[in-house]
Every structure is written in C-alpha cells, then in structure tokens.
Amino acid sequence: MDEIRVTVTEEWADTRLDVYMAKTMDISRSFAQQLVETGDVLVNGKAAKSNRRLSEGDEVAVTMEQPAELQAVPEDIPLNIVYEDKDIIVVNKARGMVVHPAAGNPDGTLVNALLYHCRGELSGINGVIRPGIVHRLDKDTSGVMVAAKNDEAHKGLAAQIKAHSARRTYWALVHGNIAEEKGIVDGPIGRHPKDRIKMAVTFKGGREAVTHFRVLKRYGEYTWIECKLETGRTHQIRVHMAYIGHPVVNDPLYGYKKDDFPIEGQALHSHCLDLVHPVTGEAMHFEAPMPDDFAACLHRAEQHR
Template sequence: MTGGKSTLLATVPTDAEGWRLDRTLAVLIPTLSRERLKALISSGQVATDTGALARDPAAKVRPGTNYTVSVPDPAPAHNEAQEIPLNVVFEDEHLIVVDKPAGLVVHPAAGNLDGTLVNALLHHCRGSLSGIGGVERPGIVHRIDKDTSGLMVAAKTDPAHVGLAGQFAKHSIDRRYLAIVAGWPNPADGTVRASLARSDANRKKIAIVPEGRGKHAVTHYRTVQKLKKAAMVECRLETGRTHQVRVHMASLGHPLLGDQTYGRSRPEHRETLARLDFKRQALHAAVLGFVHPITSEALRFDSDCPQDMQHLFSELMLSETSRKEPISTRSVLKGV
C-alpha cells in the first residue's frame, strides 16, 4: 500500500471473453462491489498492463489482459465516532447485528447530529470498516424509529452492503415486530395492503394514500395474546416502509399503545401508561432473519421485549396474577 492507496491485480481468464469490464473485475475482486468498481473505473483508477486507463465499465475484456485497480483508502466518515454502549447480538468481519434500545436515533440528521447508532458503530467498528462506497462508515440498509426497540443489521464492507440491500429490495428479509395495540383486532389475524406516503397535512407523518401514489406496503398481523382492552400482536413485514406498522395498525382502529403520533391514548389505558411512565410506541423488532451476504448461511436472531414493554404487558394481563417471568420472543411466536 502506497500513497494512501492499495493496488490490486487481476488477469482476465479465458472463460470471461466478451464480458463487461465491471462484471469481470467484480468476479475477480469479490472484496469490491460492482458499483464500487464502476466508480473506480470511471474515475481513472483502473489501468491495463500497457498503462492505458480503462474508463468504460461496459468495455469488453479479452482473456489474458492484466488490469491494475488502485483503491484509495476509505475516506474518514463525516460523522464523529462516539463511545456509546451497544448490545451486539452478532458480529463478523462483514456485518454486525445490534439490539437497539428505544430512544436511540439510527442516523444523524437535523436535530440529531450525534449520539446516534451510526456514531456508536463508527466507534465500535473502528479499524474494521473497509469502506462503503469509498467511505469508512457502516452500511445502514434499514432503520428503526427512534422510539422503537429491537434488532438491526448493518454492513461493514461494500459487498455485504450490496448483498443485504438486495435482500431488503426483494423483501426476502424476515422481519417480525411485537406490538401492544389498543383493543382486540377483528379478525384476529389478517393482512393490511395500503400504500404509504408523506402526509400532505403534516410532513412529519405518514399517511395511507391511493395505490400508485405512494410506496406499496404490506403488513401481515397475528394476535398472539389478548390483554385488558388491548392485545399483543405479531406484525410481519412484507415491505419495510417508514412508520409502516404504526400506520397500518392505526388504520384498523388499533393504534399502538403509547403512540402519540398515530393514536391518542384511550381512557382505559391512560392511567396505566402514566403510572408506568411509558412514553413511546409499544413496538419492538423481535425477529430478524436473512441470508449472510458473503457466506450464504441462513441467520435468524430473536430479541425479547425490553423491560418497559414487559411491564406494560404484565399490567395488562387478563389474569389477576401478573406474569413474573420475562416474555420470550420464541415462546410468544411459537418458534415460527
């Protein structure tokens, strides 16, 4: 490595004759994504053995041709690395799965420039981020609302980022939430298919809109426990839109307890929420399943509800005897 760059050599094999340059290099250099290689080619970082720059990602290659790929060291992330405690569920050199607490913002934005999950990951993963798009940062492929708890995955390398993003785009990720909602859904199980978009009346809110106007959104819900004028519901996401579970359940007349944006507290729950000082939507990302983008191993992670939701659940139990043992995600969802 010299001058802040690493140099990689690749020789075109006989079976790649006529392939595009970007495709060929992506096969020969699996540590770089095809999109990253396209950017390197276009910016003059790829040369043939004659010294000529190869600037066209679509150029056809010839067997035996040698290419030199110069990869600049990842640029430092704009965001500051901060030592914020993380509950790491799984980690290897390609990705990391964390159990996010309620109250932690995922990504820096106006009003939350630091103290976020990204800041925490920059500190925790320091030295092991190979660069997402050339920048030393974690690859955030999905988000969870600030006041929602639960499982999230982030990429540490470019190929892992591309692979995870592809699975989310194909809706093949298994994402299951546990929510405590007002009332008893009727029917107890069902599917909500309703497109979502920013509300015209309030740009901070998401609203259901006619099909074709917003983003297609599908939530499969199942009642897993009836409570006092409430229910614990499993919501399986077929798509993953902003505020999807909150808006879809509210559209059924069963808003999440504690959700001040999409459903005011009902009188029968107001005293309980106040006594427990429960000030967030009762929503937890309990299950996350996906195929490891590098090893192809099928992975599944389960997270039990945090203490505040455990207490709320116990207070709302129909039985006079409050439940003492923690709610196990595996047992509640019966291992599905």
Template sequence: MSGTTHVFTVSAPARLDVFLAAQPPVSSRAQAQRLISAGCVSVQGACQQNKKYRLQPGQQVALALPDRPPEPELLPADIPLHILYEDDCLAVVDKPRGMVVHPGAGGERDTLAAALLSRYGRGGLSSVNGPLRPGILHRIDKDTSGLLLVAKTDCAHRQLAQQIEAHTFDREYRAICHGGFQSDAFTLEGQIARSPKDRKKMAVVGEGGRYARTDVQVLEHLGPYSYLKLKLYTGRTHQIRVQLAHTGHPVAGDVVYGPKKPALGLQGQCLHAAFIGFIHPGSGAYMAFESPLPPYFTRTLALCRAGR
C-alpha cells in the same frame, strides 16, 4: 439568492416542470416542481411559479439553485452496544429504545451510527449509504427497540440490500396496540406516503404512495388492548405504526399516530423488533436472530394482563 444559476434555451413547446426535469441539475419532475414553487425558476427574466406554464421555442429559462448547507459531520461516540453477533461481513445489534439510528435534521449526536463509528472506524463499516450512515442497512424508529443488521463491507451491504429489496429479508415485530380484533390473523396492505396534512408524518393513501404490507397475528386479547406479532413484507417509514393507526388500532404509547396522552405510562410506542433472518452474504447460510422483550415491554404486558 446565493447559489448557482443555470440558463436553458427552449427548443420545442413544453410544460415548465417537464422541461426543467429534463435538465441535468434536476433529478426528477417532483424536484422540478418544488423548485418552481420555491421561486427558483424564471422565464424571460420573470419569476414563474406555475408548474403548468407552457414554454415556447426561443424562451430562456433560468434556474437558481441555492447553496446547499454543509452536511453535519458524524463524530464517533463511545456508547455501549449490545452486539448479538458479528463477523467480517456484518453485525447484529440489539438497539435500546430511545436511541436514534443515524443523525437527521435535528443533528443528533448520540446515535447508533456514532456508536458504530467509535467501535469499528470508517474502514470497518460499509460506505454505501454515505458518511452519515456508515454500515446502516435499514432503520427502526427512535422509540422502537430491537434488532438491526449492520454491514461492515460495501459488498456485504449490496448483497443484503438486495434481499431487503426482494422481500427475502425476514423481520418480525411485537407490539401492544389499542383495541381488539375480530380475526386473529390478517394482512394490512395499501400505499403509504407523506401525509398531505402534516409532512412530518406518513399516511395510508389511495394513490401516489409506495406499496406496504404487514402480516398480523393476534397473540393475546388484553381487554382494551391487543398483543400482536407483525411480519413485515415491506419496510416503509413508520409502516406498522401508520397501518395500525389507519385501522383505528394505534400502537400503545404512540403519541404521533395515536392518543396524545401516552397509554399505560409508556414513553414512546410499545413496539419491538424481535426477529430478523437473512442469507449471509459470505457463506450463503440462512441466519436468524431473536431479541427477547425488553423490560418496558414486559412491564406493559403484565399491566395489560392484570387489568383485562
């Protein structure tokens, strides 16, 4: 295995993963356990993949860190953007369905981040989230449409991120989901983590996840479907999609968490980020923005109303 090897001498009895997590190249116990499982750790020259292995004083532990693959470069892409508002601190973007926010493992190029880079340049966007996510404060899924807040300076980014962390950044969505509800207003809350069955998906879990809360209002009963307003208190990955699917009411068109055959002729989940509100980091004034329902959503809503 190519890479860098670190050797440590044990000074006191310890569990292997606990010992490894305390060493400078390792950032957490979870990372230590992944490295052990991957065969990157040896004790006294022998590969050790038991995270609970008991180390004794004087033993040598070798950690072989593989070379990190080079990060993909973000290149500017001249893609038109719908900017609702902008000033020296920030911009509010209305993202179309089908656009990825920033490149991931798939190496996507025509992303919102690439379009922002083309429009503003690196000097005109915050650098807090690294070179692949210039200006990106938060994200919405590829097939979710609607509003995103972009930071132009590092100072604005940090102040806005604090609002997201403190749950004072207002976000509301509209969705059409499968099934009906007995109550017209309720709250979905619990813990969300990576699915133990499919690491590409998220799931509601009993423990070990991150707290997630969504306040739900039923705007319209549409026979086999419901039209919802959803207010995010937290912003976990796939939060609305996962929580609704967990209740047996997946978002219409969501082939990841719902029926594999898209409902109502949809090409992706019928989910729209319709409203954001926040305190401006420069003026201190509260600002609010709304995005009207896009054509794919209004067509689906009309189809549901006609068939109920």
C-alpha cells in the same frame, strides 16, 4: 433553511409547544426549546414560549437550518451486540437511540457507536452520515437490526430487503380487541396529505406497503400482536395499525394522547430478523428478547383487563 408548517390537531390540544415539537418532529426537546428561544418558531404567526399550551387549529411554523455538512464521528457508546463477524454486525438497538445523525440529533446515534466499535470499518454506500446502515428503526422502536461492515455485505443485505427475503418480525401492543386471529394490511403509504410530519395510507402517490399480523394474546381493551413486514416503509406498522383502528399503544404520532403506559414512545419492538449471510450464504436467525419496558406494558394491559 427548511420550514415546517403544521396545524395542531385535536389529540395535541393542551400540549406544551416544546413537547409537541419533540414528539411530532423527531427532534430532542432541548433542541425544540433552542429553536423557540432563537425566534425560529411561530404560533399563528407570532413568537411563543416553550411552555405555551397549544389549541386545536393553531398553526406552528418552524424554521430549521440544516447543517451544511453533518459529520458522524466515533463515540464510545455501549452497544448490545447480538452477532458480529468481519462482514456484518447485528445489534439490539435501545429504545430512544436515533439510528443516524440528523438535524437535532447530530451525535449519540447508533452510527456514532458503530463507528467507534467497528473502528470505522463500515460500508460507505450510504455516505458519511449513514455508513453501514441498510435498514433502520424509529428512534423509539427497540430491537434487532443489522449493519454492513463493507460494500459487498451491504449490497447483499440490501438486495434481500428489496426482494422481501430478509424477514423482519415485530411485537406490538395495540389498542382494542382485534377480531381476527391473523390478517393482512395492504395499503400504500406516503406523506400525509395535510400533515407533512406524518405518513398515511394514501392511494395517490403512496408506495406499496404490506404488513402481516397475528394475535399473540388478548387483554380485552388491548391486543399483543406479531407483525411481519413485506415492505419497509417509514412508520409502516404504526401507520397500518392506526389505519385499521388499532393504533400502537403510546404512539405519540398515530396513537391516543392520553395513553398511560410505562414506556417512552410506542410499544413496538423488533423481535426477530431472518436473513442469508450476504457473503457466506448461511441462513441466519437473530432475536432481541423482550425489553423490560415492553413487558411492563403487557403487565399494565393485563391489569386493565
């Protein structure tokens, strides 16, 4: 059993309990409601209903039983394939798709789809739950990512990511008018000292994290930026942009609660991936075009100008 205890902060005040759990604990809303119904969720030490409106300072305690053995099984889920050969597969991951099975998301993931499409031919280095997964994207981040079909390819890709030679480029729409045309955010990232469901820039126990950004277009109250990662920490762009006072639009964890943009989750898209083929040595460039929901956010930002 795994217990999570969190204190509701100001930005989540007046949010339904089940919505709060889904948005901040990376679980589905239906799973959150199931936990409430089985008595595994307490608010200030007492049982509560899913539709309870939370207040700042409320303590939410959630007990989740982790499955003894999660299993990833093939599922016939459509994939947007950018490139594929016998060693690697590059996909344009849809926003809302979880990368691999976990508590609350046992199926319907990218891994389930890859197992079906690749007929089980994926690297086994990361075990049975994350076969082929070399790097990941957050559930509500769309865009290009690569998976390995065999262990040789996996080792080659992992080495490039570790050495920062595989270049990942993202698009983000952030709050505020960034003064600089470009910049670097260099701040170690670790678990938030007071809120364990979040990450934060922390100089005590944090791991090196470096994000390069440049402005693509300004919208007065918002800025469209390009971000390039040197490192790949959990929620790195989201944490770094919030740290410098420009959180990603519609970010449920690090952004502003009252965002009104036509997108589910943060306005963040993995646009490009540059790497060397781990077997042939060929330099390769992949792109995932701007999704409709991100384009709609830019249009909304333009209207706000």
